[in-house]
Each structure stands twice: as C-alpha cells, then as structure tokens.
Amino acid sequence: MTDGRVTRARALREERRQQILYAARGVFAHRGYHASSIADILGAANIARGTFYLHFESKKTIFSELLDSFTDRLSGVVHRVDLTSDVSARNQLLANVQRILAILFDNQDLTTILLREAVGVDTEFDTKIAEFWGHVHLLVKRSLKTGIELGILRSIDPELYAWFVLGGIKEAIAQLVARGETPDAEQRRRLAENVLDYTLRGILRT
Amino acid sequence: MTDGRVTRARALREERRQQILYAARGVFAHRGYHASSIADILGAANIARGTFYLHFESKKTIFSELLDSFTDRLSGVVHRVDLTSDVSARNQLLANVQRILAILFDNQDLTTILLREAVGVDTEFDTKIAEFWGHVHLLVKRSLKTGIELGILRSIDPELYAWFVLGGIKEAIAQLVARGETPDAEQRRRLAENVLDYTLRGILRT
Amino acid sequence: MTDGRVTRARALREERRQQILYAARGVFAHRGYHASSIADILGAANIARGTFYLHFESKKTIFSELLDSFTDRLSGVVHRVDLTSDVSARNQLLANVQRILAILFDNQDLTTILLREAVGVDTEFDTKIAEFWGHVHLLVKRSLKTGIELGILRSIDPELYAWFVLGGIKEAIAQLVARGETPDAEQRRRLAENVLDYTLRGILRT
Amino acid sequence: MTDGRVTRARALREERRQQILYAARGVFAHRGYHASSIADILGAANIARGTFYLHFESKKTIFSELLDSFTDRLSGVVHRVDLTSDVSARNQLLANVQRILAILFDNQDLTTILLREAVGVDTEFDTKIAEFWGHVHLLVKRSLKTGIELGILRSIDPELYAWFVLGGIKEAIAQLVARGETPDAEQRRRLAENVLDYTLRGILRT
DNA sequence: TATGAATGAGGCTTCATTCAT
DNA sequence: AATGAATGAAGCCTCATTCAT
Numbered sequence: 001m002t003d004g005r006v007t008r009a010r011a012l013r014e015e016r017r018q019q020i021l022y023a024a025r026g027v028f029a030h031r032g033y034h035a036s037s038i039a040d041i042l043g044a045a046n047i048a049r050g051t052f053y054l055h056f057e058s059k060k061t062i063f064s065e066l067l068d069s070f071t072d073r074l075s076g077v078v079h080r081v082d083l084t085s086d087v088s089a090r091n092q093l094l095a096n097v098q099r100i101l102a103i104l105f106d107n108q109d110l111t112t113i114l115l116r117e118a119v120g121v122d123t124e125f126d127t128k129i130a131e132f133w134g135h136v137h138l139l140v141k142r143s144l145k146t147g148i149e150l151g152i153l154r155s156i157d158p159e160l161y162a163w164f165v166l167g168g169i170k171e172a173i174a175q176l177v178a179r180g181e182t183p184d185a186e187q188r189r190r191l192a193e194n195v196l197d198y199t200l201r202g203i204l205r206t
Numbered sequence: 207m208t209d210g211r212v213t214r215a216r217a218l219r220e221e222r223r224q225q226i227l228y229a230a231r232g233v234f235a236h237r238g239y240h241a242s243s244i245a246d247i248l249g250a251a252n253i254a255r256g257t258f259y260l261h262f263e264s265k266k267t268i269f270s271e272l273l274d275s276f277t278d279r280l281s282g283v284v285h286r287v288d289l290t291s292d293v294s295a296r297n298q299l300l301a302n303v304q305r306i307l308a309i310l311f312d313n314q315d316l317t318t319i320l321l322r323e324a325v326g327v328d329t330e331f332d333t334k335i336a337e338f339w340g341h342v343h344l345l346v347k348r349s350l351k352t353g354i355e356l357g358i359l360r361s362i363d364p365e366l367y368a369w370f371v372l373g374g375i376k377e378a379i380a381q382l383v384a385r386g387e388t389p390d391a392e393q394r395r396r397l398a399e400n401v402l403d404y405t406l407r408g409i410l411r412t
Numbered sequence: 413m414t415d416g417r418v419t420r421a422r423a424l425r426e427e428r429r430q431q432i433l434y435a436a437r438g439v440f441a442h443r444g445y446h447a448s449s450i451a452d453i454l455g456a457a458n459i460a461r462g463t464f465y466l467h468f469e470s471k472k473t474i475f476s477e478l479l480d481s482f483t484d485r486l487s488g489v490v491h492r493v494d495l496t497s498d499v500s501a502r503n504q505l506l507a508n509v510q511r512i513l514a515i516l517f518d519n520q521d522l523t524t525i526l527l528r529e530a531v532g533v534d535t536e537f538d539t540k541i542a543e544f545w546g547h548v549h550l551l552v553k554r555s556l557k558t559g560i561e562l563g564i565l566r567s568i569d570p571e572l573y574a575w576f577v578l579g580g581i582k583e584a585i586a587q588l589v590a591r592g593e594t595p596d597a598e599q600r601r602r603l604a605e606n607v608l609d610y611t612l613r614g615i616l617r618t
Numbered sequence: 619m620t621d622g623r624v625t626r627a628r629a630l631r632e633e634r635r636q637q638i639l640y641a642a643r644g645v646f647a648h649r650g651y652h653a654s655s656i657a658d659i660l661g662a663a664n665i666a667r668g669t670f671y672l673h674f675e676s677k678k679t680i681f682s683e684l685l686d687s688f689t690d691r692l693s694g695v696v697h698r699v700d701l702t703s704d705v706s707a708r709n710q711l712l713a714n715v716q717r718i719l720a721i722l723f724d725n726q727d728l729t730t731i732l733l734r735e736a737v738g739v740d741t742e743f744d745t746k747i748a749e750f751w752g753h754v755h756l757l758v759k760r761s762l763k764t765g766i767e768l769g770i771l772r773s774i775d776p777e778l779y780a781w782f783v784l785g786g787i788k789e790a791i792a793q794l795v796a797r798g799e800t801p802d803a804e805q806r807r808r809l810a811e812n813v814l815d816y817t818l819r820g821i822l823r824t
Numbered sequence: 825t826a827t828g829a830a831t832g833a834g835g836c837t838t839c840a841t842t843c844a845t
Numbered sequence: 846a847a848t849g850a851a852t853g854a855a856g857c858c859t860c861a862t863t864c865a866t
Contacts, residue, residue, distance in 0.1 A: 013846085032326035034240050038840060048848040050843085059840065120238040120323040130384075157400065163381050164374035164404050171373020172366060178336075194363065198370050202408040211827095211866085219829080243856060254831045259858065425825085444738035446652050450861060460827040462864085471861065528744075532650040532735040542796070569812065575793050576786035576816050583785020584778060590748075606775065610782050614820040623845085623848095631850075655835060666852045671837065 017055050020045045024062050029109035032117040033063055060122065067118055067125070070110040071132040074103055078139055081146070089152070090196070093143075097192045101173070105188065108177050115174040137162050144203065153203050165199050223261045226251045230268050235315035239269055239327045266328065273324055273331070276316040277338040280309055284345055289352070296402070299349075303398045307379070311394065314383050321380040343368050350409065359409050371405050429467050432457045436474050441521035444529040445475055472534065479530055479537070482522040483544040486515055490551055493558070501564070502608070505555075509604045513585070517600065520589050527586040549574050556615065565615050577611050635673045638663045642680050647727035651681055651739045678740065685736055685743070688728045689750040692721055696757055699764070707770075708814070711761075715810045719791070723806065726795050733792040755780050762821065771821050783817050 023045035027036045038059055042049055056062040077099035081092045104111045118129050141162040147153035172195070176183070183191060229251035233242045244265055248255060262268040283305035287298045310317045324335050347368040353359035378401070382389070389397060435457035439448045450471055454461055468474040489511035493504045516523045530541050553574040559565035584607070588595070595603060641663035645654045656677055660667060674680040695717040699710045722729045736747050759780040765771035790813070794801070801809060 009846090016846090032332075034326065035329070037838090049841090049850090050848050051846075053841070054846065117326045119325045120240070121326070122241070123237075126238075126322075156404075160378060160397075160400060161404060163378040164401075167377020167380075168370035168374035170377065172369040174373075175369050191366075194366060195370075198362075198367060198408040202404040215828080215866090222829080244858085245856080255833090255858085256831055256860080257829075259860095260829065265857075421825090428825090444744075446738065447741070449859090461829090461862090462827050463825080465862070466825065529738045531737045532652070533738070534653070535649075538650075538734075568816075572790060572809075572812060573816060575790040576813075579789020579792075580782035580786035582789065584781040586785075587781050603778075606778060607782075610774075610779060610820040614816040627845090627849080634850085656837090657835080667837085667854090668839080668852050669850075671839095672850065672852095677836075 013055075016047075016051075020047065020052060020055055021062065021066060025066055025109045025113070028063060028066065028117060029112040033121045060124075063113075063118075063121070064125070064128070066110065066113060067128070070107065070114060071129075074100060075132070075135060077103060078136065080139070081143055083146070083150070089147075090200070093200075094192055094196050097169075097195055098188065101188050101192055101195075104173055104177070105182060108180075108182070111173070111177045115170060116178070133166065137166055140165055147203070152205060154205050156203060161203055164202065168198065169195055219261075222253075222257075226253065226258060226261055227268065227272060231272055231315045231319070234269060234272065234323055235318040238323045266330075269319075269324075269327070270331070270334075272316060272319060273334070276313065276320055277335075280306060281338070281341060283309060284342065286345070287349055287352070289356075295358075296406070299406075300398055300402050303375075303401050304394065307394050307398055307401075310379055310383065311388060314386070314388070317379070317383045321376060321383070339372065343372055346371050353409070362409060367409055370408065374404065375401055425467075428459075428463075432459065432464060432467055433474065433478060437478055437521045437525070440475060440478065440529060441524040445533045472536075475525075475530075475533070476537070476540070478522065478525060479540070482519065482526060483541075486512060487544070487547060489515060490548065492551070493555055495558070495562070501559075502612070505612075506604055506608050509581075509607050510600065513600050513604055513607075516585055516589070517594060520592075520594070523585070523589050527582060527589070545578065549578055552577055559615070564617060566617050568615060573615055576614065580610065581607055631673075634665075634669075638665065638670060638673055639680065639684060643684055643727045643731070646681060646684065646735060647730040650735045678742075681731075681736075681739070682743070682746075684728065684731060685746070688725065688732060689747075692718060693750070693753060695721060696754070698757070699761055701764070701768075708818070711818075712810055712814050715787075715813050716806065719806050719810055719813075722791055722795065723800060726798070726800070729791070729795045733788060733795070751784070755784055758783055765821070774821060779821060782820065786816065787813055 020041070024036075024041045027040045027044050030036075031040065036059075038049070038052060041062075042052060045052075056065070078096050079092070081089050081096075083089060085092065087095075114129070118125060120126065141158045144153060144156070144158040144162055144165075148155060148158065172191075176191075226247070230242075230247045233246045233250050236242075237246065242265075244255070244258060247268075248258060251258075262271070284302050285298070287295050287302075289295060291298065293301075320335070324331055326332065347364045350359060350362070350364040350368055350371075354361060354364065382397075432453070436448075436453045439452045439456050442448075443452065450461070450464060453474075454464060457464075468477070490508050491504070493501050493508075495501060497504065499507075526541075530537060532538065553570045556565060556568070556570035556574055560567055560570065588603075638659070642654075642659045645658045645662050648654075649658065654677075656667070656670060659680075660670060663670075674683070696714050697710070699707050701707060703710065705713075732747070736743055738744065759776045762771060762774070762776040762780055762783075766773060766776065794809075
C-alpha cells in the first residue's frame with residue numbers, strides 16, 4: 001500500500017507543516033497572538049491562504065500546537081529527584097534546572113510565547129497554560145514536601161513556596177529572553193547555580 | 207460662577223465616570239482585554255454607547271487609565287528603606303510588602319488585569335507595563351546593592367536576584383488572586399512574613 | 413399683552429438667534445456642511461448644545477436658513493430691465509451686476525457657502541439651490557429673449573447662453589472669493605464692467 | 619510562471635475591480651459622496667463587504683480613483699494650440715471642445731460627480747479638484763495670453779477671462795447633464811460651436 | 825431660557841475562515 | 846495539494862438629536 005510515492009508525499013506534507021509552524025512561531029513571538037494575523041504567518045511562510053488551512057484548522061489550533069509541543073518538551077526534561085541515587089539531590093535538581101534552561105534558551109521564540117504572549121489570549125488557552133504551570137508547580141511542591149519530610153527543608157508551606165520558586169525562575173528567564181540575551185554554556189551553568197542557590201537558601205533548613 | 211449646581215453636576219459626572227471604570231474593571235478582569243467588547247462594558251455599566259465615549263476616548267484609553275492609576279497607586283506605597291530610621295530595615299521592608307499586598311488583595315480585579323490580562327494587549331501597553339515592573343525592579347535592585355555594600359547581603363548579582371525576588375512574589379500573588387482567595391488580615395500578615403522570609407534567606411549573608 | 417418685558421425677551425431671543433446664525437455661517441463657510449459638526453457651531457457661538465435646538469430645529473434647518481435668506485437677498489437686487497426707462501439697458505444691467513457683486517463681496521462666508529459648500533449636501537438642498545439658480549437663469553433668459561426680439565442681440569439659444577453667462581460670472585467670483593480677495597469700490601466697478609463687457613460681446617448683434 | 623491560469627486570474631480580478639468601480643460610479647453620481655454608504659455600493663455591485671476592501675482601501679480611495687482617472691482623461695484630450703499647424707487655431711480649439719464634450723457626455727455619471735458631487739467632500743478632495751480646474755484654467759489663460767500677444771485677442775485680463783470662459787462651459791454642461799440630456803453627434807457639434815462662438819466673441823479683438 | 829449629559833442609529837473597517845478553480 | 850478571491854460576522858467610533866434639571 002504505502003509505496004514510495006505515498007511515503008514521499010507524507011514527508012513533503014510534514015515538511016510543509018513544519019515550515020508553517022516555524023513561520024508562525026516567529027510571528028507569534030514577535031507580535032503576540034492578537035497582533036498576529038493569518039496574513040502575517042502566510043507572509044512569513046510564503047504560502048497561500050488556503051494552504052494554511054490545509055494543514056491547520058485555525059489560528060488557535062496552530063498557536064495551541066506550538067504551545068503544547070513546547071510545554072510537553074519542557075515537562076519531559078523535569079525528572080523527579082531520586083533519593084536513592086548516587087547523585088546528590090542538589091545535583092539532580094541542578095541537572096533539572098540546566099535542562100530546562102537549555103530548552104528555554106535554545107527556543108527563545110517559544111519561550112517568549114510561553115512566558116509573555118500566551119497570557120490572556122483566550123479562556124481556553126489560559127486554562128491550558130495554567131494547567132502546565134500547575135503541573136510544574138506540583139512537581140516542585142512534591143519535592144518540597146519530600147524535603148520537609150526528610151528534614152532537609154524547613155517546615156514551610158509547600159504550596160506557597162513552590163510558587164515563589166517557580167515565579168522567581170520564570171521572571172528571571174523571561175527578562176533575559178526579553179532582552180535577547182543568549183548566554184553561552186558557562187553563563188548558563190552559572191545562572192543555573194544562582195537559581196538553585198537562591199531557591200535552596202530560601203527553603204533549606206539551616 | 208461655580209454655584210451649587212455646577213458643583214453637583216461635576217460630582218455627578220465624576221460619579222458616572224467611576225461607574226464606567228468600575229464596570230470596565232470587572233469586564234477586563236473577567237474576560238481579558240481582547241475578549242472584552244465595548245458592548246460588554248456598556249452592558250455592565252448599563253449605559254448607552256455614546257455615554258461611554260463621553261467619558262473615555264476609546265477602549266484602549268479606559269484600559270490604560272485603569273492600569274495607570276493602579277500602577278501609580280502601587281508605586282506610591284513602596285518606600286525606600288531608610289537605614290537611619292529607628293525602625294529596622296526588615297520591618298520597613300515588611301511594611302512595604304504589607305502595603306502592596308493590601309492594595310493587591312483589595313483590588314483583585316485590577317490585580318488580575320495587571321498580572322494576567324495586560325500582557326500582549328498592545329505594544330504600547332507592553333512597554334508601559336514593562337516600565338512599571340522595571341521601576342519596581344530598580345527599587346529592589348537598589349535595596350540589594352545597599353545591602354551588599356553594607357555587608358548585610360551576600361555578594362550576589364543584584365540585577366538577577368531582583369528579578370528572582372520580584373517574580374516569586376508576583377507569581378504567588380497571581381495564584382492566590384486567580385483562585386479568588388481573599389485572605390483576612392492575619393493571613394495577609396503571615397503571607398507577608400513568608401514572602402520576606404523566603405526572599406531574605408535567599409540573599410542574606412548568613 | 414405685549415408689555416415691555418415680552419418685547420425685550422423677544423429682542424433677546426432674536427439676538428441670540430443671530431449670534432448662532434453668525435457663528436454657523438463662519439463654520440459652514442470654513443469647513444463645509446459635512447465637515448462642520450454641531451459642536452463646531454456651539455464652540456463658535458459659545459453656547460450650550462440644548463440652546464442650539466431651542467432656536468433651530470436641526471443642522472439642516474440652520475444651513476437652509478442661511479442659504480435661503482442669502483438667495484432671497486440676492487434675488488431682491490436683480491431688477492428686470494425696464495426698456496422704457498431713461499437709463500440705458502446696459503446701465504441697468506450694469507447696476508444689477510454691481511448690486512450683486514456688492515452683496516457677494518460683503519458676505520464672503522455666505523458666498524462661499526452658496527457657491528462651493530452647498531452642493532451635494534443633500535438632495536433637498538440641491539433641489540433648492542438648483543431652483544435658485546434656475547430663477548436667476550430665468551431672469552437672464554428673459555432678458556436675452558427680449559434682447560433678441562428687439563434685435564439688439566444675435567439670434568442665439570437663450571436657454572443655453574443664459575447658462576454661459578451665469579456660469580462665467582459664478583466661476584469668476586467663486587475664485588476671487590476663494591482666494592480671499594476683497595476688491596475695493598473701484599476694483600468692483602471694473603470687475604462689473606468686465607463681466608458685462610465679456611457677456612455682452614458674446615451675445616450682442618454686432 | 620505567468621501561464622494561462624495566472625493571466626486569466628488577473629483578468630478576472632481586474633474585471634471585478636471594474637465592476638465595483640462601475641457600481642460606485644453610479645451610486646456616487648446618484649446620491650453624492652456623503653449620502654452614499656459602502657452598503658449602497660455593495661448592493662449595486664452585488665458583492666460582499668469584504669470583497670470591496672479586497673480591491674479598494676476605503677470609501678475615499680475609490681471615490682478618489684474615479685475622480686482622478688476622469689480628470690486625467692480630460693486633461694489628456696486638451697491639446698495646446700499649435701500656431702504653426704495647417705489647421706486654424708479656431709478649429710484646433712473647436713476640436714478641443716469637442717473632445718471634452720465627448721468625454722463628458724459619454725460619462726454622465728462621472729461628469730455629475732466632477733461637477734456636482736465632488737465639492738465639499740473633504741479638504742483633500744477640494745484641493746485636488748481645485749488643482750484640476752486650476753490646471754485647465756492655466757491652459758486657457760495661456761491661450762488667451764498668446765492670443766493677446768498675437769494681437770488676435772483684445773487686451774483683457776487673461777486670469778479673469780479664463781475663469782469666465784471656464785465657468786460658462788462648466789455651467790452649461792452641468793445643466794445639460796443634470797437634466798439627463800444626451801445630445802447626439804449633430805447636437806454636440808452645434809453645442810461645441812456655440813461654446814466656442816460665445817467665448818471667442820467675448821474676447822476677440824473685433 | 826439655558827445647560828450638557830445621555831442616547832443609539834448609522835457607518836467604516838478588519839480579518840478568520842470558506843470554497844471554487 | 847495549492848491558490849487566492851470571496852465572505853460576513855464582529856467590533857469600534859461619531860454625532861445629530863433628546864431630555865431631565
């Protein structure tokens with residue numbers, strides 16, 4: 001059934017999809033969801049109007065897809081801390097932070113969209129993004145809880161402090177990306193250290 | 207000239223203005239800037255189309271006014287720490303945090319607008335809001351610098367850490383307001399303590 | 413019945429009316445009917461909105477009144493040529509032209525309105541203005557007919573030539589007024605001579 | 619690249635443009651600029667709202683285009699009199715008049731717009747139209763000057779008399795078009811003769 | 825009579841989506 | 846699959862007129 005032609009056709013189709021996604025990503029990051037028109041995307045992707053709707057259902061759909069795939073990727077690199085591991089908890093957390101920073105800085109457009117442009121777009125989106133951050137928040141909260149139970153962390157309100165932690169990181173990165181800074185490997189390492197350091201001091205027992 | 211009638215007329219006019227602002231505030235907080243139509247505001251304020259334009263130039267104008275007056279009010283209650291004062295620096299900071307929290311929780315709609323709905327509305331707005339946060343960031347950064355110079359704080363990057371501090375607070379409050387929690391005085395006091403505690407631990411020398 | 417108070421009240425009312433008419437005249441002449449808003453007139457007359465409607469039914473009404481009174485005045489000074497008079501026909505015509513020019517140049521705002529701004533305002537107005545010019549045209553046409561019958565004029569199409577005559581004068585004056593020129597008595601006399609001269613040469617038998 | 623399909627598409631697009639222009643022309647001529655709504659044009663052209671804006675930027679734009687192309691066409695057929703030509707000056711002038719009359723009577727809607735409906739629409743338009751007539755006036759004035767220098771014409775004020783000439787013709791034609799008369803070839807010839815005759819008598823030396 | 829706030833019909837323009845080729 | 850013309854709902858704003866004080 002699926003002979004070469006079909007396969008090739010599929011590949012082409014997928015390629016075209018990616019081309020549009022790429023264009024949309026830049027447009028949304030640059031102008032924000034509302035200020036971006038389908039025409040902008042068409043222009044950036046160099047395709048005709050109809051072609052767009054051949055690949056995506058709507059403006060909302062493509063925005064959603066960009067957002068979802070990004071949050072999925074982010075979610076994927078956050079590993080739960082394994083207390084039985086040889087690697088220290090601190091270093092496991094550090095690795096998490098570093099992986100996240102890597103993704104964020106390597107996808108500045110998507111980071112911009114996630115942190116700045118995806119708010120207040122639509123009730124539906126807001127919910128989805130809230131869920132994403134809720135998910136991250138949950139991961140952090142669990143870690144805090146475990147830390148408290150193990151006596152590593154002070155007896156704090158995990159719910160509240162998880163937002164402190166999350167917010168601090170979001171804001172700092174948003175600012176860095178907003179001003180177009182692309183730190184090199186060494187700078188990222190130091191940034192990750194700072195993030196973790198600040199955060200842990202705020203919550204560690206001693 | 208300005209007899210009783212004129213005075214009363216002015217008062218009525220101002221009252222009507224406030225009525226519209228109040229209605230708009232709720233609408234914007236609820237649906238976001240873009241999803242809110244003038245018609246929504248008219249409905250909420252129970253006025254006719256023309257009446258709106260008698261008091262405000264445009265949709266953007268009224269949104270801007272809401273935002274500006276709120277950020278002005280917020281800016282107004284943040285006092286620089288006076289190291290020569292009898293009151294300890296910590297307590298001065300605590301007072302700042304408490305005043306801010308008071309305004310935020312007493313104006314949940316405006317808080318929602320500021321933290322959630324005023325992003326990505328318009329390049330112009332984005333700039334204005336960025337300036338506001340930039341202003342707050344500057345205040346925090348200055349405090350950090352002073353603290354470092356005085357040897358009270360660790361030798362950190364004030365720029366970066368100021369964003370950590372700011373972001374943590376913004377996020378936590380945004381979450382609380384988002385879920386419609388209106389903490390009582392006691393809860394607010396504890397929240398302020400937590401905010402300050404978390405923050406200071408992250409930056410204090412010891 | 414009509415004691416002093418009533419009389420005085422009437423006089424005041426009339427005065428107020430004139431004040432508004434005067435203001436409207438300037439506004440209409442300056443910006444044209446459509447570009448003039450009631451607000452413009454209120455500003456020029458320094459009165460409140462309601463006051464306007466106390467004296468005039470509508471925007472159309474006041475415009476109409478300005479126009480009508482002006483066309484009436486103009487019509488009034490055009491006398492039919494009396495061939496039995498001691499005064500020569502040419503001089504009677506010249507007197508007509510001079511009287512018209514006097515009114516036009518002494519009321520430049522109204523002249524502007526009549527010649528430039530009162531066209532295409534409204535079907536109703538167009539009709540009225542067409543009727544006015546039709547009236548003037550009729551006067552001219554009659555003169556031509558008489559002249560032809562008396563053998564003074566060539567055997568021309570009175571209908572058509574009356575438009576030639578009328579149009580030439582209208583255009584020349586419109587231009588003069590448009591550029592704000594206010595000729596003195598001597599210049600007006602010469603202008604009248606020119607008008608008549610040009611016109612008569614075009615139609616006189618010899 | 620530009621194969622048959624593309625060519626046809628372009629032709630169709632141009633056709634649609636013309637269809638809209640045609641509809642707008644009728645509407646504007648009939649009701650005047652201000653009384654014409656976009657909806658009127660849509661109805662006359664039998665197209666949807668969006669389609670209009672696909673071809674024209676705005677109501678002003680389409681009106682402007684109608685006007686400009688018409689004045690351009692008119693300007694195009696007015697040739698300067700060539701005194702070295704075999705054709706007599708009089709006949710060259712006559713040819714000019716005839717060409718102008720031809721265009722005017724063949725485009726009664728546009729003529730109506732130019733002479734009646736395009737006045738007082740907008741400051742911008744007024745200027746443009748004034749410039750057009752100014753251009754024509756200049757042509758006439760130059761001819762007069764030349765005539766005077768050559769001793770063919772009397773020693774008149776060219777500026778003033780050019781307005782006489784122009785105004786007479788404008789008015790006569792406006793009247794004819796206004797009453798919907800469409801003279802046949804013979805009638806046009808005679809009209810042109812009359813126009814020229816009247817005009818020349820007014821200015822010729824003898 | 826004077827005021828000016830309130831009204832709402834009316835008009836222009838945008839833009840996401842559809843559809844015939 | 847690709848194209849781009851066509852669609853029309855939706856939204857913003859103006860301004861002549863009314864009306865309560």
